[in-house]
Amino acid sequence: MKRTQRTTGFGSPAESYVENDINWTALLLPKPHAMYIFKIKGSGNEEYKICDKDLAIVDCSIMPKSGDLIVFTVEGEFVIGRYTGTETDIVGVVSRIIRLLVSS
Amino acid sequence: MIALVDCQSFYCSCERAFRPDLKDKPIIVLSNNDHWIIALNTEAKELGLKRGVRFKESRHIINKNNVIFFSSNYTLYNDISWRVMATLRDFSPNVEVYSIDEAFLDLSGFKNLADYGETIRDTIKKQTRMPTTIGIAPTKSLAKVAQRLAKKKNGSLLLETPSDISRALALTPVKDLWGIGSAYAEKLILAGIETAADFIHVPEWIIKKEMTSVGWMLQRELKGIPMADLTVEVNPRKGIISARQFRNPVKELSIINEAISYYAELAVEKLRKQDCTTNSVTVSLEAFGRVRHSSAKTAATDYLPDIISVAKVLLKKIYSPDFEYWRTTIFLFGIEPLSGKQINFFDDNNSKKGYLIKRVDEINDKYGQHTIHPCASEFRESWGMHRKYLSPNYTTRIEDFPVACALLND
Numbered sequence: 001m002k003r004t005q006r007t008t009g010f011g012s013p014a015e016s017y018v019e020n021d022i023n024w025t026a027l028l029l030p031k032p033h034a035m036y037i038f039k040i041k042g043s044g045n046e047e048y049k050i051c052d053k054d055l056a057i058v059d060c061s062i063m064p065k066s067g068d069l070i071v072f073t074v075e076g077e078f079v080i081g082r083y084t085g086t087e088t089d090i091v092g093v094v095s096r097i098i099r100l101l102v103s104s
Numbered sequence: 105m106i107a108l109v110d111c112q113s114f115y116c117s118c119e120r121a122f123r124p125d126l127k128d129k130p131i132i133v134l135s136n137n138d139h140w141i142i143a144l145n146t147e148a149k150e151l152g153l154k155r156g157v158r159f160k161e162s163r164h165i166i167n168k169n170n171v172i173f174f175s176s177n178y179t180l181y182n183d184i185s186w187r188v189m190a191t192l193r194d195f196s197p198n199v200e201v202y203s204i205d206e207a208f209l210d211l212s213g214f215k216n217l218a219d220y221g222e223t224i225r226d227t228i229k230k231q232t233r234m235p236t237t238i239g240i241a242p243t244k245s246l247a248k249v250a251q252r253l254a255k256k257k258n259g260s261l262l263l264e265t266p267s268d269i270s271r272a273l274a275l276t277p278v279k280d281l282w283g284i285g286s287a288y289a290e291k292l293i294l295a296g297i298e299t300a301a302d303f304i305h306v307p308e309w310i311i312k313k314e315m316t317s318v319g320w321m322l323q324r325e326l327k328g329i330p331m332a333d334l335t336v337e338v339n340p341r342k343g344i345i346s347a348r349q350f351r352n353p354v355k356e357l358s359i360i361n362e363a364i365s366y367y368a369e370l371a372v373e374k375l376r377k378q379d380c381t382t383n384s385v386t387v388s389l390e391a392f393g394r395v396r397h398s399s400a401k402t403a404a405t406d407y408l409p410d411i412i413s414v415a416k417v418l419l420k421k422i423y424s425p426d427f428e429y430w431r432t433t434i435f436l437f438g439i440e441p442l443s444g445k446q447i448n449f450f451d452d453n454n455s456k457k458g459y460l461i462k463r464v465d466e467i468n469d470k471y472g473q474h475t476i477h478p479c480a481s482e483f484r485e486s487w488g489m490h491r492k493y494l495s496p497n498y499t500t501r502i503e504d505f506p507v508a509c510a511l512l513n514d
Binding site: 033036037041052071077080089091092 | 122124125126127186187190191227230231232233498499505506507508509510511
């Protein structure tokens with residue numbers, strides 16, 4: 001979408017300089033076919049300040065490095081934690097967190 | 105070289121993708137209205153469950169073995185399929201999506217194809233959680249032969265040298281060849297042609313005489329000669345059918361009218377996706393022990409309100425208040441491409457209709473099917489689809505996103 005407006009008098013000199021709206025999807029999900037969104041339950045991971053109800057955007061196309069926050073499975077459940085190299089079924093690397101500070 | 109990538113137990117694997125607790129569990133997927141088993145994974149097949157069998161009749165095996173069952177969730181399957189195909193496009197500039205769970209990749213000019221096949225499998229598994237098997241060979245039909253053999257060892261298989269290819273052909277029964285129906289397979293077996301290796305040695309003139317051109321093209325492909333036109337099983341559409349069973353038997357004409365309007369909407373959507381028009385509408389109405397049809401010819405049209413009006417008139421002709429109905433169906437025939445459309449000079453409304461329908465299509469594409477629809481096809485609980493065991497739309501609906509628990513004090 002472009003933010004243009006119709007004028008009844010003179011045409012806007014800025015008209016050919018109007019850019020597209022910011023594409024939030026491209027910012028949050030740059031690889032839509034390899035990214036998934038998980039709801040976080042519980043809090044923890046002090047350094048990353050993960051909070052209950054945050055949304056974690058998980059990139060499944062990259063290999064985790066030591067210390068990365070990852071989603072993996074433990075006993076048939078998805079969990080979010082720091083990568084140590086001992087995890088077996090890794091879903092992907094948490095690349096973004098969406099948090100609503102005030103719900104409005 | 106061409107690769108055929110095939111998803112393993114696609115529907116079941118989609119259901120399992122966000123349920124790590126279902127690892128190694130038998131899973132089945134049910135048809136619309138939960139009547140039939142339409143998909144099973146290997147674990148479920150091993151219990152003796154079969155595709156096409158009634159859900160109710162299989163209930164004892166299901167209960168005894170804790171088989172997990174789902175209603176079909178096409179929203180989820182479509183999204184995962186889209187992800188698989190998008191991932192494949194990173195591996196080849198030319199991807200032909202053959203069905204919801206299969207695609208051909210053009211790998212001409214690529215090197216180290218055996219490793220490449222494994223890399224494709226690993227990447228798809230990692231990015232979409234979908235297990236696949238891959239066959240790579242000089243033609244589509246040979247890629248299919250390779251994929252069938254790859255399936256047996258849950259991996260990928262490259263057929264490159266003449267000796268690889270002849271060994272694979274000897275291992276492939278004719279009945280498993282792509283495009284050979286069971287009637288032809290029987291005929292071939294009676295003639296002593298049991299494997300694909302036997303089949304390629306049948307003289308061409310016999311194949312041409314005894315089988316269709318598809319048989320001849322198939323033979324050439326199995327000999328390693330690619331046939332550009334070979335698209336088996338996909339026939340140009342002869343007609344469009346839209347119907348589902350009602351959840352409970354229905355008596356009132358007004359409700360059946362609503363249902364037929366909704367099915368007409370789905371059928372017309374298909375019609376319009378193919379840029380086609382219809383000139384013949386048939387409606388059927390089924391009660392227990394009573395089936396009635398009624399048809400009408402129209403001017404070539406793709407205009408939903410017109411098709412609904414015709415369908416309602418037809419329905420009125422065959423409806424009787426003395427029965428309880430369990431299914432109504434709409435058939436559109438005389439499907440022709442829009443370009444060849446007969447122009448009706450007496451209908452000056454056409455351009456206005458075209459404009460309206462185009463906008464409606466745009467809005468429905470953007471906000472989801474059925475967002476804007478004729479009042480006639482209001483979705484009603486009484487005849488709507490029955491999908492009691494539907495899984496969440498993990499990837500497409502905010503409230504359905506999977507949950508990950510934060511590990512404290514890592």
